[in-house]
Amino acid sequence: MLMKLDNKVAIVTGAARGIGEGIARKFASEGARVAIADIDGAAAQKTAATLGNSAIGVAMDVTDEKAVKAGVAEVAKKLGPPDVLVANAGIQTVYPVEEFPFAEWKKLLSIHLDGAFLATQACLPHMYKKGAGSIIYMGSVLSKDSAVLKCAYTTAKHGLIGLAQVVSREGAAHGVRANVICPSFVRTALVDKQIPEQAQALGITEEEVVSRIMLGHTVDKQFTTISEVAEVALLFASFPTLALTGQSLLVAHGAYME
Amino acid sequence: MKLDGKVALVTGAARGIGEAIAKRFVAEGARVAIADIDLKAARETAEALAGRNTGQTMGIAMDVADESAVNAGIAEVARAWGGIDVLVSNAGIQIVHPIEEFPFAEWKKLLAIHLDGAFLATKACLPHMYKNGGGSIIYMGSVHSKEASPLKSAYVTAKHGLLGLARVVSEEGATHGVRANVICPGFVKTALVEKQIPEQAKTLGISEKDVVEKVMLGGTVDKEFTTVEDVAEVALLFAGFPTNALTGQSLVVSHGWYMN
Secondary structure (H helix, E strand, O other): OOOOOOOOEEEEEOOOOHHHHHHHHHHHHOOOEEEEEEOOHHHHHHHHHHHOOOOEEEEOOOOOHHHHHHHHHHHHHHHOOOOEEEEOOOOOOOEOHHHOOHHHHHHHHHHHHHHHHHHHHHHHHHHHHHOOEEEEEEOOHHHOOOOOOEHHHHHHHHHHHHHHHHHHHHHHHHOEEEEEEEEOOEOOHHHHHHHHHHHHHHOOOHHHHHHHHHOOOOOOOOOEOHHHHHHHHHHHHHOOOHHHOOOEEEEOOOOOOO | OOOOOOEEEEEOOOOHHHHHHHHHHHHOOOEEEEEEOOHHHHHHHHHHHHOOOOOOEEEEEOOOOOHHHHHHHHHHHHHHHOOOOEEEEOOOOOOOEOHHHOOHHHHHHHHHHHHHHHHHHHHHHHHHHHHHOOEEEEEEOOHHHOOOOOOEHHHHHHHHHHHHHHHHHHHHHHHHOEEEEEEEEOOEOOHHHHHHHHHHHHHHOOOHHHHHHHHHOOOOOOOOOEOHHHHHHHHHHHHHOOOHHHOOOEEEEOOOOOOO
């Protein structure tokens, strides 16, 4: 059977671990040649080595214009020009607004928003030249909803929706699609780290953080899984027409319904 | 194949979007019941889609606004194939009038087909799905589940209403493994849409070309109609998705007309 991403080149940022890694694996299993971009170059190489299918690891600080350009150029040279970009790199930082250090606000926005912008900007010329491409931004339920302590993350994730919509308008004439995946809590290292942090900040138990804050609004008290997110990424990456461009899809066990 | 061993029922499936979804499901291995108010057309479509695999489809008569007809049709499918795994509540009509001229009977008719139809089919399928411990219910929404257009008060109201229904079904169905989602296409060039072009041209006092380019495709990113195949691909995603991660959601399939 023909695989869904045969002969495609995909770049996934923040792909050494977690959701990015899961997407990269799914893409590789569907025939794509995948570049694992990560700020931790050694971890990127290590993950790439386990993927096979000529996957490569690339060191990339997504907030550094030169690094992003150089990384995308390296991928284009080694694997061919990118057909799919997944702008996934992200961090989480939690504070009440009045205590949020400005430097941390700027850092979070830079990784999520500058990172998505720079990777998009570096990939678009390749995609425009081919007359096709798929750009997928990693949003969140917090692209639609909000949560206490997460003003920077909520702002950044909302911002990605705006960016995706503009890219879908500008890219349409060149066959380039843009979409946002909006997962609810996925049990990654990034989420595990939040459990004690939030318990302390909110003065509740870690168990309550999980059952009330993280899963309270789901229909089935289940964490979203990496493979569920990867399945949706595959849908957007492989969809054959522009019919889905500009859209976001929540992968959230009902935590927010749209 | 993604729907191997599954039983699906698609309402309004003799033609158009419903037919394309049925076709896609058949290709992925499902047994598909083609329900339509027009029994003859349902049987013809069922036969055409099955090809040599007779027994993979059946055509059944179903006026989705009639409780006993819906119950009887779904019972027939469940009896023949042992249950129902996927329901696509797709049957719909369009009626355009300015509100002040909208005949109440036509308003009621449209709401009955879209909303009563979705409710009745859901109600009749759920016991089978609950018994099986799983199921996928897909409602055919529209960009008009999110946005409004003049002349379409009944359609916009009904399509918005389906989002509410889908969310409640996803809440109630979760413990039984039943998912509910809404597909929201932009203009798809089906008979239902073709019919609107001269109607809207007349009502709005513009050319048919302007109806297509400005009213129907003006908001898209590429001036393209959505196709029945685009919609069927998304229906397959929701029907085949293995977990509750995608429940309660709607996905707009519209070439960028209304970005959600």
